[in-house]
Amino acid sequence: xxxxxxxxxxxxxxxxxxxxxxxxxxxxxxxxxxxxxxxxxxxxxxxxxxxxxxxxxxxxxxxxxxxxxxxxxxxxxxxxxxxxxxxxxxxxxxxxxxxxxxxxxxxxxxxxxxxxxxxxxxxxxxxxxxxxxxxxxxxxxxxxxxxxxxxxxxxxxxxxxxxxxxxxxxxxxxxxxxxxxxxxxxxxxxxxxxxxxxxxxxxxxxxxxxxxxxxxxxxxxxxxxxxxxxxxxxxxxxxxxxxxxxxxxxxxxxxxxxxxxxxxxxxxxxxxxxxxxxxxxxxxxxxxxxxxxxxxxxxxxxxxxxxxxxxxxxxxxxxx
Numbered sequence: 001x002x003x004x005x006x007x008x009x010x011x012x013x014x015x016x017x018x019x020x021x022x023x024x025x026x027x028x029x030x031x032x033x034x035x036x037x038x039x040x041x042x043x044x045x046x047x048x049x050x051x052x053x054x055x056x057x058x059x060x061x062x063x064x065x066x067x068x069x070x071x072x073x074x075x076x077x078x079x080x081x082x083x084x085x086x087x088x089x090x091x092x093x094x095x096x097x098x099x100x101x102x103x104x105x106x107x108x109x110x111x112x113x114x115x116x117x118x119x120x121x122x123x124x125x126x127x128x129x130x131x132x133x134x135x136x137x138x139x140x141x142x143x144x145x146x147x148x149x150x151x152x153x154x155x156x157x158x159x160x161x162x163x164x165x166x167x168x169x170x171x172x173x174x175x176x177x178x179x180x181x182x183x184x185x186x187x188x189x190x191x192x193x194x195x196x197x198x199x200x201x202x203x204x205x206x207x208x209x210x211x212x213x214x215x216x217x218x219x220x221x222x223x224x225x226x227x228x229x230x231x232x233x234x235x236x237x238x239x240x241x242x243x244x245x246x247x248x249x250x251x252x253x254x255x256x257x258x259x260x261x262x263x264x265x266x267x268x269x270x271x272x273x274x275x276x277x278x279x280x281x282x283x284x285x286x287x288x289x290x291x292x293x294x295x296x297x298x299x300x301x302x303x304x305x306x307x308x309x310x311x312x313x314x315x316x317x318x319x320x
Contacts, residue, residue, distance in 0.1 A: 006181055006203060007129045007149060009106040013204075014038025014076040015309050017194060018131075018152075018183055020208035021083035021109060022160065022287070023047065027218040028057050030211065033301035035078040036068055040204075042081035042109060045096035054096055058082075058103040081107035081131075086115050097122065107131060111161070112244070114139075114146040131183065135163025140174055150181030152206055157187035157232075159209040159289030161246040164237070168200055175201040187232070189291030191311025195319075209289040210308075213298045223286045224298050226251045231293035239266045241285050252286040 003011045018040040019026070026043035034041030048054035061080060069077050082105050084096060097119050100108060104126045110119070111133045120130050129149035134140040140151055153174065155167035163170070167186050174182060184197040185206035194205040212219050213227045226249050234250040240263050241248065253260045299307075 003203070008127075009079045009129060010040070010150075010181065010204065012076055013040065013078055015191070015194065015305060015312060016198065016204040017305075017308065018042065018081065018107075018204055018206050019211050020159075020185060020206050021047075021081070022208050022212065022217075025212055025217050025219050028061055030214070030216040030218060030301065031080060032061055032064055033214075033216045034211070034305075035065055035080060037302050037305035038076035038078055039305060040078045040081050040107065042083060042107070044083040044085070045100070046085060046090070046092065051092050051095055051099075054099045055102075058099065058105065062103060079106035081105070081109050083109040083111060084115070084119070086110050086113040086119075101126065104128065109133070109152065110148070114143045115148065117147065120147045131181070133161075136165060136170070137173060140178070144178065144180075150183065150203075151178070152183045152185060153202065154206075155184065155186035157235075157247070157290035158185040158206075159212075159247055160287035161242065161244045162186070162237070162289070164245070167197070171197075171201045185289075187289050187291035189289075189294040191308040191313070192315040193291070194308060194312050195315045209291055210295060210304060211301065212288065213295050214304055215298060215300045219286075223252075226286060227288055227292050227295055228298065230288065232290040235288060235290050235292065236260045236263070238263050240264060241266075243268060246287060247289055249286045249288045249292070252284060256285060 019034040019042055021042040021044045023044050031041035031043050045054055048057050082100050101122045106128050108123050108130045123130050131150045131152050132143040132148040133152045133154050134143055135154050153170050154163050155170050156164050167184055182202045183204045183206045184202035188205045188207050189210045197205045213224045230249055235247045236250050237247050239245040243266050250260045
């Protein structure tokens with residue numbers, strides 16, 4: 001599919017996929033494997049703790065990817081993206097942005113609130129782009145007014161923090177008003193689903209849960225196996241754990257001694273001042289999307305991307 005209309009950092013990928021940044025899961029080993037497989041690899045800045053570790057991570061990852069590109073000149077290598085939580089309680093925000101600007105991170109992904117002009121201008125100054133998470137048209141309008149370069153549509157069924165609208169409704173409505181880059185998130189676990197995202201009007205797919213169940217993911221084996229065991233009906237949508245509605249695995253909620261079908265409302269709200277919005281008592285609550293029912297193994301990232309590419313091409317052939 002022609003990608004010449006997209007920003008340069010989103011062109012020439014092995015597959016039109018951005019691996020979503022996952023808190024406590026997306027660490028350098030996973031990100032590097034994703035980039036080397038030819039897709040966009042990403043991580044939340046808040047995964048680097050203390051904040052000074054972000055400098056080390058970016059230095060080391062850029063060095064390793066530069067060496068890999070030199071050794072594999074004919075292989076697509078995806079860029080790094082860093083997620084920034086734009087929220088008043090994230091006291092690290094501007095420090096993390098400055099570190100990313102210093103290293104000229106190609107893609108900045110902003111979440112929760114539209115980024116301020118200072119962030120966008122700083123990224124644009126070196127040729128980077130800013131993509132913003134949205135769950136409805138109101139959020140999309142605010143982000144576009146702020147000057148972002150593309151929208152990540154977090155539709156129903158996405159893992160972690162997610163919206164409740166159908167991807168067909170949200171992407172369709174957005175495409176009537178916006179012709180820029182759209183990346184779709186929400187229960188995308190196969191190459192056929194990547195193609196379906198493009199068919200409905202998105203440019204790329206945004207995939208997270210599939211990569212939790214990978215060998216390089218920074219997740220305990222119980223988490224990975226819970227994804228393998230789960231089906232879509234095992235995903236619970238609640239705001240209890242972070243103050244923002246999201247999707248979590250029923251098994252992990254039950255293991256915490258809670259009834260997934262009778263969860264109380266969140267009473268504490270969001271707080272990122274300590275690096276996470278999750279109270280310590282919820283550290284073993286596992287986010288996942290409704291696409292878990294199509295995941296039944298824990299391979300390497302390279303094997304996952306190869307499989308996705310085969311499924312993507314097979315789906316294109318079925319459509320003629």
